[in-house]
Amino acid sequence: MDKFETLTGIAAPMPLVNIDTDMIIPKGFLKTIKRTGLGVNLFDEMRYDRQGNEIADFVLNQPQYRSAQILVAGDNFGCGSSREHAPWALADFGIKSVISTSFADIFYSNCFKNGILPIVLPQEAVDVLMKDAEKGSNARMIVDLEAQTVTTSEGESFSFEVDSFKKHCLLNGLDDIALTMEKKPSIDAFEEKAAQARPWV
Amino acid sequence: MSGKTLYDKIWDAHVAHEAEDGTCLLYIDRHLVHEVTSPQAFEGLRLAGRPVHAPDKTIAVPDHNVPTTLDRAKGIENEESRIQVDALDTNAKEFGVHYYPVSDVRQGIVHIVGPEQGWTLPGMTVVCGDSHTATHGAFGALAHGIGTSEVEHVLATQTLIQQKSKNMKVEITGKLKPGVTAKDITLAVIGETGTAGGTGYVIEYCGEAIRDLSMEGRMTVCNMAIEGGARAGLIAPDDKTFDYVKGRPHAPKGAQWEAAMTWWKTLKSDDDAHWDKVVTLKGEEIEPVVTWGTSPEDVLPISAVVPAPDSFDGGKVGAAQRALEYMGLTAGTPLSDIRIDTVFIGSCTNGRIEDLREVAKVVEGKKVADGVRAMIVPGSGLVRAQAEEEGLAEIFEKAGFEWRLAGCSMCLAMNPDQLAPGERCASTSNRNFEGRQGYKGRTHLMSPAMAAAAAVTGHLTDVRTFT
Numbered sequence: 081m082d083k084f085e086t087l088t089g090i091a092a093p094m095p096l097v098n099i100d101t102d103m104i105i106p107k108g109f110l111k112t113i114k115r116t117g118l119g120v121n122l123f124d125e126m127r128y129d130r131q132g133n134e135i136a137d138f139v140l141n142q143p144q145y146r147s148a149q150i151l152v153a154g155d156n157f158g159c160g161s162s163r164e165h166a167p168w169a170l171a172d173f174g175i176k177s178v179i180s181t182s183f184a185d186i187f188y189s190n191c192f193k194n195g196i197l198p199i200v201l202p203q204e205a206v207d208v209l210m211k212d213a214e215k216g217s218n219a220r221m222i223v224d225l226e227a228q229t230v231t232t233s234e235g236e237s238f239s240f241e242v243d244s245f246k247k248h249c250l251l252n253g254l255d256d257i258a259l260t261m262e263k264k265p266s267i268d269a270f271e272e273k274a275a276q277a278r279p280w281v
Numbered sequence: 282m283s284g285k286t287l288y289d290k291i292w293d294a295h296v297a298h299e300a301e302d303g304t305c306l307l308y309i310d311r312h313l314v315h316e317v318t319s320p321q322a323f324e325g326l327r328l329a330g331r332p333v334h335a336p337d338k339t340i341a342v343p344d345h346n347v348p349t350t351l352d353r354a355k356g357i358e359n360e361e362s363r364i365q366v367d368a369l370d371t372n373a374k375e376f377g378v379h380y381y382p383v384s385d386v387r388q389g390i391v392h393i394v395g396p397e398q399g400w401t402l403p404g405m406t407v408v409c410g411d412s413h414t415a416t417h418g419a420f421g422a423l424a425h426g427i428g429t430s431e432v433e434h435v436l437a438t439q440t441l442i443q444q445k446s447k448n449m450k451v452e453i454t455g456k457l458k459p460g461v462t463a464k465d466i467t468l469a470v471i472g473e474t475g476t477a478g479g480t481g482y483v484i485e486y487c488g489e490a491i492r493d494l495s496m497e498g499r500m501t502v503c504n505m506a507i508e509g510g511a512r513a514g515l516i517a518p519d520d521k522t523f524d525y526v527k528g529r530p531h532a533p534k535g536a537q538w539e540a541a542m543t544w545w546k547t548l549k550s551d552d553d554a555h556w557d558k559v560v561t562l563k564g565e566e567i568e569p570v571v572t573w574g575t576s577p578e579d580v581l582p583i584s585a586v587v588p589a590p591d592s593f594d595g596g597k598v599g600a601a602q603r604a605l606e607y608m609g610l611t612a613g614t615p616l617s618d619i620r621i622d623t624v625f626i627g628s629c630t631n632g633r634i635e636d637l638r639e640v641a642k643v644v645e646g647k648k649v650a651d652g653v654r655a656m657i658v659p660g661s662g663l664v665r666a667q668a669e670e671e672g673l674a675e676i677f678e679k680a681g682f683e684w685r686l687a688g689c690s691m692c693l694a695m696n697p698d699q700l701a702p703g704e705r706c707a708s709t710s711n712r713n714f715e716g717r718q719g720y721k722g723r724t725h726l727m728s729p730a731m732a733a734a735a736a737v738t739g740h741l742t743d744v745r746t747f748t
Contacts, residue, residue, distance in 0.1 A: 096603070097596035098476055098576045102714040107695050111346070111361035113320035113368050115429075125716050154596045156477035159510065160714060161693075162412040163318065164428035182477050185446075185512050186412060186426050193430035203595075243444060245304040256430070257329070260438045263298045263306060267440055270297035270308050277294075280533030280541045281310050281338075281405065 284551025389661025399529025
């Protein structure tokens with residue numbers, strides 16, 4: 081996994097609330113057995129008509145947002161299905177951070193496994209960032225994971241919270257499984273104890 | 282110090298390692314696997330040369346892509362779907378996990394197969410790369426969906442890296458009125474809390490109306506905990522739970538059963554347990570409900586009218602506007618005037634035998650309305666067999682329903698069972714998102730009884746006044 085340190089990029093505004101993972105990557109694209117190549121189908125049903133032509137007014141089709149690396153989105157982003165294809169598609173498109181007032185639990189956790197930083201901020205802060213994102217490609221937002229801040233193109237800064245373990249993994253691009261494997265003695269000990277206590281499992 | 286909730290107790294019994302910052306390795310008792318969210322995880326193991334840590338605790342079954350038409354033995358036409366199902370077949374055999382292939386009568390939706398085969402037991406931790414894993418919470422298990430990276434993590438280590446969620450109690454007091462079911466409870470709760478109301482919480486459902494539900498009904502309630510944003514939903518086990526579990530193929534037997542029962546009976550929240558959030562609904566006030574929009578929180582009693590977007594606040598105004606446009610509805614229209622083209626009865630929410638019995642009660646001796654396509658997709662091969670044995674299948678076929686083989690089918694339409702653009706469906710599934718049941722398809726969620734009534738009348742219908 082790539083390390084996430086500081087990101088300076090264009091932010092695309094998506095004020096719609098409850099953007100679900102079916103919107104982010106419709107089911108037709110879940111049939112892949114790979115993790116890559118989904119960026120072209122990110123937000124497919126909002127982004128293209130049935131002939132495959134781009135829908136001009138969809139935010140990521142607008143010239144100023146085509147290379148966006150940040151999404152500023154409405155409440156409860158990523159709700160619904162657990163499909164990790166959603167962060168795979170976002171990452172493959174080039175999105176590295178999503179900012180909202182809240183995220184669905186599974187999506188939130190899936191982001192960290194794929195080098196994407198989801199940022200939760202209060203409504204007032206998201207409102208300011210949404211306005212900043214609306215300025216288009218002239219505006220560059222800065223996300224600093226180490227300092228835990230988001231800064232608008234005008235220099236207004238907001239601090240965010242992030243779990244220290246998740247932060248550590250993202251900053252260093254660490255692989256969860258390898259980390260857990262180091263704790264194998266604890267897992268083995270637990271299994272032995274559990275086999276005594278709950279032999280029917 | 283206050284007492285513990287049921288969630289606290291199951292959590293505590295499964296912590297294999299706790300770091301100083303509170304990050305835990307939670308041990309997983311059952312890992313359910315289906316074909317859509319697992320191929321990349323198995324591939325990851327293969328690339329790293331890792332085995333499955335506990336193949337005996339891993340259960341694989343294809344469900345999302347499988348055709349539900351009677352001719353499915355001829356194979357899957359869509360190449361990508363076929364590759365995905367074949368990949369599960371290869372992976373299950375190569376890694377030596379329990380496996381129910383498409384040809385096995387026990388095959389079905391993973392969340393129906395798990396409980397049916399006795400894999401799901403009280404007090405367990407159960408995960409699956411599928412958000413509706415919450416279903417298994419009905420047994421007093423801690424069950425939730427995970428992403429594919431976590432599927433790989435569980436396959437490799439039988440643990441998950443977790444932070445503990447907060448505790449939320451959802452109490453449904455009193456008795457339900459006739460015509461009101463588990464589906465109405467779970468939708469009404471989401472209508473009350475919103476789809477983000479449960480974010481960060483594990484919900485315990487309790488109260489007389491929950492106790493009164495069958496195991497099937499409890500599974501329906503817990504299944505949709507995720508639609509309320511909760512990590513998991515669970516219900517304390519009781520005699521109904523134990524009766525359901527006893528004798529299932531993978532349930533404990535003999536002395537092990539007795540030992541299990543001793544622990545299982547302790548699996549309830551202490552009276553002085555701490556709750557971070559409490560929601561209470563009166564069972565007798567819950568009406569049969571339907572959804573009108575494109576989020577499960579867009580729920581109203583069938584007696585209501587389509588709401589006006591400006592009756593909402595904040596970001597919901599725009600969302601409601603977009604939803605009405607997508608759904609082709611006008612504010613002020615009585616919900617019961619909405620005509621439908623399709624009826625879908627099935628899914629991990631409502632594809633169990635009791636759901637089918639409810640449908641049979643409503644449609645017996647009646648006909649599906651002209652021009653309505655109505656299908657019933659049992660949740661497993663065994664549910665299908667039981668429905669045939671009880672004579673339900675005959676009632677469905679006489680009424681004009683298509684009687685299908687088991688699978689996820691039109692709940693998410695990854696197989697050929699899809700809505701055409703603009704088609705409107707009365708559905709017993711769990712999500713009414715844009716495009717969920719087919720591109721530009723329009724979904725109204727409701728109970729099996731309500732969907733059955735809609736099939737007969739051709740429009741959304743109050744099952745209480747349906748004769």
